[in-house]
Amino acid sequence: MSDITISERQAGDVTILDLSGKVTIGEGSVALRNAIRKLLGDGKNKIVLNLGNVGYIDSSGIGELVSSFTAVKKEGGTLKLLHLTQKIQDLLAITKLLTVFDTFDDEASALSSFD
Amino acid sequence: MTSLPSRIESVDTAAEMAAEFVKAGGHGDEFAYAIDLAVRESIANAVKHGNKFDENKNVDLTLSESEGNVEILVRDHGAGFSPEEIPDPTDPENLLKASGRGILFMRSFMDVVEWENAEDGGVIVRMRKGS
Numbered sequence: 001m002s003d004i005t006i007s008e009r010q011a012g013d014v015t016i017l018d019l020s021g022k023v024t025i026g027e028g029s030v031a032l033r034n035a036i037r038k039l040l041g042d043g044k045n046k047i048v049l050n051l052g053n054v055g056y057i058d059s060s061g062i063g064e065l066v067s068s069f070t071a072v073k074k075e076g077g078t079l080k081l082l083h084l085t086q087k088i089q090d091l092l093a094i095t096k097l098l099t100v101f102d103t104f105d106d107e108a109s110a111l112s113s114f115d
Numbered sequence: 116m117t118s119l120p121s122r123i124e125s126v127d128t129a130a131e132m133a134a135e136f137v138k139a140g141g142h143g144d145e146f147a148y149a150i151d152l153a154v155r156e157s158i159a160n161a162v163k164h165g166n167k168f169d170e171n172k173n174v175d176l177t178l179s180e181s182e183g184n185v186e187i188l189v190r191d192h193g194a195g196f197s198p199e200e201i202p203d204p205t206d207p208e209n210l211l212k213a214s215g216r217g218i219l220f221m222r223s224f225m226d227v228v229e230w231e232n233a234e235d236g237g238v239i240v241r242m243r244k245g246s
Contacts, residue, residue, distance in 0.1 A: 025159050026123040058155050059216040067213045087148070094223050095216050096205040 004028040006035045011111050014046045015039055016082075020053040023061030032061075036068045036079075045077020048110050052083030062091055069101065078102075082110045116188075118173040119158070121166040129158040129176050133187070136178045140185065142246055149224035149244055150185060156217035157189040157240050165191025165238055183246045187225075192237040198230050 004021035017035055022028050039047060049068070051057075057065075065081070072079040080102040084092070092098045104110035117132065119125035133154040137147045158174055166172040177188040204215045221228050227243040 024155070025126055058152065058159070059214070059220050060159065062216055063213040066211055070211055091220070094219060096210060100210055 004031050006031055008035070008039075011107075013044075014048060014111055014114050015044045016048045016050055016107070018050045018053070022056040023054055023064060024056060024058045025060035029060045029064040032064050032068060036071055040071065040075050040077070045072055045075045046114050047072055047077065047079045048082050048104075048107075049079065050082045050107070051085065051088055054085060054088065057088055057091065062095060062097070066097065066100070078114065080104060080110055080113065082107060116175050116177045118175050121162045121168050121170055121172055121174060123159070123162065125162060125174060126155050126158045129154050129174075132176065133178060136180075137185065140180050140246075142185075146185075146244070146246055150187070153221050153225050153228075153242050153244075154187055154189075156221050157187065157242065160217055160240075161189050161191035161193075161238075165193035165196065167193060185244050185246070187242045188239060189242075190233065190237055190239045195232045195236075196230065196238045 004019060004023060004027065007018045009016045009018065019032070023032055036047070039045070049065070069079045082104050084103055092101065102113065104113065119128055130151050133150050134147060137150050154176070158176065161174040162168060166174060172192040175190040179186045198218060201218055202209050202215060204210070204212065204219055209215065221242060225242040225244045227241070229241045231239050233239050
């Protein structure tokens, strides 16, 4: 069984991916990559990743967030992060990636930032 | 010492061993998280970059504790490695690279992280954290 589940919701033209579980080397990172690839293939390029239920992320998972960010940007879209856990926030701070990502504590703010 | 095959699945196996070891030592959650992350990143590096997924080569893990200091030894059997050659992932020109952050995490969460090239081949990473 996979360590991660990803479910998709739509709010207007913004797609929210609710991630739950672990984004780590192997299945977790691949699942995220595939989910982003599918959205871009469907022409959906305004994306919010809800990380509130991600209990664990490693350097591979952080790398996948970066890859997702660049893949979406390349397609003319934007990827933003919602509900960072303290652990993820710490890792993004260590890697200086808080300067790269737009991050939000509440969903309404994340959605309105696309307007 | 435990020898693990050069597969991604060994990362989880090693992390489970480390979790049991830390629990038996009575350490707290934050300490356990640091050890877990360091073990995962070092085993992943050994499997991917050291042994290059060669199933004929194992990754060796040794966990020990002395006077409140947990020591993790991870050895691969690859071609050798110099940490100075790894680009700084926080350098602006490397920020958007997909990989290269594992060593930064190991250094951030452990008190000591050292590498040595073993005489008979491979790299030994030695990490230590005091409770």
